[in-house]
Structure formats: C-alpha cells, structure tokens
Amino acid sequence: MPVSGLVLFALTYFVAVATPGPGIAAVLARALAKGLKGMPAFIAGFVLGDLTLYAAAAAGFAALAGAYAPIFLAIKWGGAAYLLWLSYQLWTAPAEASADPWAEQTSDAPLSLFLTTYSLTLGNPKPILFFVALLPSIIDLETLTLLDFITVALLIALIIAGTLTAYAVAAAKARQLFASVPARRRINRITGSILAIAAVLIALS
Helix, strand or coil: CCHHHHHHHHHHHHHHHHCCCHHHHHHHHHHHHHCCCCHHHHHHHHHHHHHHHHHHHHHHHHHHCCCCHHHHHHHHHHHHHHHHHHHHHHHHCCCCCCCCCCCCCCCCCHHHHHHHHHHHHHCCHHHHHHHHHHHHHHCCHHHCCHHHHHHHHHHHHHHHHHHHHHHHHHHHHHHCCCCCHHHHHHHHHHHHHHHHHHHHHHHHC
16 A cells, blocks of 8 residues: 555544544543543553454445445434433533543443443444445555555554543643532533534434
8 A cells, every 4th residue: 555545544534533523522521530540441442443443344344334224323323322311411410420421330440441432432423434434435445455454453543542542631631620519510511512512413424
C-alpha cells in the first residue's frame, strides 16, 4: 500500500475518532468521575473493538452489510436507547453520587472495564459505519496484503488509544476544578447531555 494511502486513512480515521460520539462521551464521563483510575483497560476495550470491526471488514464483512441491514438497524436503536438511559441516570443522580454512569453496572476490575467498552464499541453504529461503509472507499480491501493489514491495524491502535487518552487526561485535570456539590451536579448534567446528543445522532444516522 502506498504511503499516501496510509496517510489518507490515518487522517480520516483520526477525524472519525476525535469527533464527539458515544465513545468519547464514555471516556469523558469515566474520567470526570474517577480520574484516570482504570483508564488503560477502559480504553483498551475501544481499541480492540475497532480492531475487531476492522478485521471483519477486511474479511469481507462489508460485502454482507446490505444483507444484514435489519441487524444493524437493531444495533443502532439499541445503542441509542442505552445511551439515553445513561443520560437519564446522570440527570437524576444525586450530586454527591459518582458521575460515572457505569458505576452501578461494572466494577473497577480491568476485565470488567474492558468488556464494557468493547461491547459498547461493537454496538455503536459510528465505528460500524466507518469500517463497513467508509473504509472500503479509502483502502482496497481486496488487494490488502498481510503487511498492509498489520500496518493499518497498528495505525488504528495508535490513533484511537492516543486520541482517547488525550481526552481522558484533559477531563481528569478538569475534574479537579469541580469538587463542590453544585459543580458535580453540573458535571452530571453536562455529561448526561453529551450522551443524549450522541444517542440522537445515532438514531438519526
């Protein structure tokens, strides 16, 4: 694969990852609630989730997307409903409570955090649409060699891990400024609003 093709993919993928969506909302919510505690495992779930979708697309999954459109539709609406429920939890949570919408569902065990974000990625239409619809227009998957496959996989891992880590670090630093009860209430509602907007965008996509 020519270097120009790799550069085009890297830029396009970075824009897709950096654009606010359910994944970034999850990272922000987690970092605002608990700082960087457990964040490596949390982000690892997103990384492996995208790599799974990439591998599926490279294996010809994109060609089957049309035949399984009802499944994608169900995943999309299920993901939107889940994010709306998390948004409601944040808006109605006491200000003294954790701003982490996953606090009642998962522990801080690395495996639990990893599985939470891995499943969220596989049910998020945003990365699914990128790898199924957009990726084939950037990379010729039919002529992809093993070296090309590994190179693109490494780019995916580096870009998504680096981008989400940057968001997490920024949110963790901002967390220190919101120690009062009114400030924590604002955090809950801002994060809840982000999740609600992401849910609406998923539903309308």
